Amino acid sequence: MSWQKYILAFGITAAIFGTAFYIAARFDSARVADIRATQEAVSIDILSLETQFDLLGNLPCSIIADNPVLSDELDELASRLSVAEGNLGSDNAEVISLKKQYSLLQIKDYLLLQEVSQKCSSFEPVYVLYFYSNTGDCTDCARLGEVLTYLRQTYPGLRVYSFDYNLNLSALQTLIALRKVRGDLPALIINDRAPVYGFRNLEQMEELIPELSTLSTTTATTTER
Amino acid sequence: MEIGALGLYVCLFIALYFEVFLLISFLEKRPSKKSALRPAFYPTVDILVPCFNEQETVGKTIESLLAMEYPQDKLTVTVVDDGSTDNTASIAQTYAAKYPNVRFYTKENGGKYTALNFGIENATADIVGCLDADSFVAQDALIEVIKSLNDNPSIMAITPAMKVHEPKNALELMQAVEYTFGIFYKKMFDNLSAISVLPGPFSLYRREVFKKIGLFKHAHNTEDMEIAFRMHSHGLKIVNAHTAYVYTTVPKTVRALVKQRTRWSQGFLQNSKDYAHMFFNRKYGNFGMLVLPFGLAAFAAGLYTAGYMLYTVTSLIVNRIADYSATGIPLHMPSFHFDWFYIQTSMIIFVTVTVISLTLFAIYMGAKISQTSLKPRSFVAYFALYGFIAPLWLVKAAWGALLARESVWR
Structure with a gap:
């Protein structure tokens, strides 16, 4: 051996x-x-x-x-x-x-x-500011992210800006402070309206953004993360 | 890195280490090619055919033995019927009546090892072999084995290259691939003097082996494994004749396959326990230091990997269903557009590819040294089925060993 x-x-x-x-x-x-x-x-x-x-x-x-x-x-x-x-x-x-x-x-x-x-x-743009966290304290964030991705694919005119709430970036923290976004994530700001908090499914999101009806649609074919 | 994935890396490291070790052994000593040389002399040989309800194949098994290129006056075929309840005995008797070098015995059913021991006790030849009654030898198989035995008197037992007899369905094709890389592995174990099993299909012993270490034991229904362990513990040399081909019939159904492999795997675990003193014991060379520990590690790694994959895939499916249910997003097929950016290039992928490549190399070498030709659908069957079926017998064997429950033959 x-x-x-x-x-x-x-x-x-x-x-x-x-x-x-x-x-x-x-x-x-x-x-x-x-x-x-x-x-x-x-x-x-x-x-x-x-x-x-x-x-x-x-x-x-x-x-x-x-x-x-x-x-x-x-x-x-x-x-x-x-x-x-x-x-x-x-x-x-x-x-x-x-x-x-x-x-x-x-x-x-x-x-x-x-x-x-x-x-x-x-x-007349339709946009969503989406604040999430991936530190494990927001179980609904990933799912809401999927809903927004799907909406973005269905309505190409919809603009979705997603921000990691905990990111140590002064410009972002200023935006959070200006728009008075609390830490009860997920949080959404739709077209300059007041922030809304918590998970929404596809149907609820479509109700929450009535402006979507003004946008042209396409058939969603991808599921990008 | 999550702890589950870390475990997977450990399993892959073990698999890769083992494959690399065998590759080094291969590069050190490559298997020789079959030569046309004949043996310098022909010792007397007694091939025992233990059988229990083998009426479908026993005749063909005896015929394949009688067709071997070997002086018939030096060859005896001893059929030991272990209390069959079908026509096995009458078929074997017909051959015994027709051929002077075919002997037939019948006894009460007591298990394969008792049939073998019965034959050994009645044998007088220099070399005693065994051939399961569902296996068939190539015409030159005995010549090839005897050449090796003649070359080195210190060889006490010898195993052949086992191939699957006429594989047809997907399960048999899968096993054909498995047996082919088994041929390579066995040869490499030979290089390391660490062959761990003397399988029923055409393993041969010098008769003195049984005088030195005793007869076969029940050994948790794996007497062929236990005798190899015992021979190693007595320092007796076992080699492999990779140019001696034997064809064995393999289970055709998942149920039969799982039963057979559970017996083998559980036998390994239980014999390992009986011979625990050999593990990591330098006295027993590569058998104690490599083959036994890695056999056990491979068992554990197989169980872990299967469990981890099952957990991961199940979690993924459950989470996807929960996500779809919660989000209300309709089911849709994801589109595919090629972009290198999205190709999975994690470390685990590269290591897995290396392990699979070395496995393919082992299959290729096994096929080459045994002149086996595998069909592409055999590879498809192997890669598609093995990972799903093997965990079944690993779990059953682990459970059986844990409860110290006896495995079953059929």
Whole structure:
């Protein structure tokens, strides 16, 4: 009996595990880089739009109506961020950093939306600010998230901005304070109305957002997280 | 990382370590190819065929033995009928009347080991073998085995390469794959001097083995395993003749398969308990240090993985149903669009892929060294069914061993 073989087998097995860990980590890094690149692209788009506003003083409302700002990219970002969060964990520093950037982009997009809707009376957006927590204290958050995802897919014109209530980001905390959102999550702000709290199923959500009837619908075919 | 997933990593580490160990053994000593050489001399051989209600196959089994390329005056076939209630005895008697080197005995039913012991006590040949009455040997099987025995007088027992006889249904095809990588494993165990079972289909012993260590025991209905354990405990060498092919009929139904494997698995657990002193005992070489502990670890890992998967899948389904019920979202098929971003690339995937790749390599090598050709549908059957059926016998065996309940033959 040779001990060397036992040690060699252990070494090779450990090396295979190490390699698997390394490859998985490389994929995760590539995902993070992909998200960061998308966020930078979105950030440039927002800046560009803001600059257009500043340059022109006003942007033709027809252009706004035809180009629904950034919500599509933000939805894709949300989906990708959810995957990264699932792989790396919600307490991962990289994930937290990405979430902060994502939240900032959402806030900017939301502010831009407000500005556009004020300037263009024909532009009547339907939006939801959704505050959730994933620290285990909000069992209904995941389900409400699914309802909102489904609504977003059914009504492409609906804008959903989702925020991690506990994210340590001053801009977000300012938004929470301004809109007087309590910690009884999940919380929803629909079209500048007062916050509503607690889980709502699909039917209740449709009742809660009567403006949905003004939006065109499509058949929901995906269930992005 | 959640504790359940951590357990899964431990199981995968154990599986991978074992496969890597066998791979190193393979690279150290590759199995030789079959040669056309004939044995330098032909010792006398007595093949015992213990049978109980084997009327469907016993005739074919005897014929396959008589068709072997071996001097007929050196070969005796001893059929021991263990109190069959069907026509087994009359069929065997017909052969005994027709062929001078076929002997037939009948006795009261007492279990396979008693039939074997009866045959051994009446045997006079140098080599005593056993062939289950539902198995058939290749024409050159005995020649191949005798060549190995002649080459090394220290070899006390030898096992063949077991293949599935004419696999047809999905369950048999599944077992054909399992037996094929079993051929590779057995050869690697041979390299490590750690073969853990001398199966009923065509294992051969020097007759002196039984004088040294005694006859077969009941051994929880796994006398073929216990004798291997006992031989190791006495330092007797067991090897594998991978070029000696034997074809065995395998269970055709899930019920029969689970019953058979429960007996094997429970036998392993109970014999392990009886021979606990051999575990992690350097005195018994790789058998005590690797094969026995890893056999037990594989058993536990199989149970754990099956339990974990069952729990995970059940939780997922229950949660999805609860989610659909609570949210009111109508059921819809998720759309598929390829994006590398969403491909599962966790560490566990890569390790699992490695384990499966090494398993496929073992199957490939097993097929190569035994000249077995497996059909693609065999692989489909294996990968689709094995993971669902194996946990059944693992649970039954663990439960039976826990209650110290006797397993059943049929």
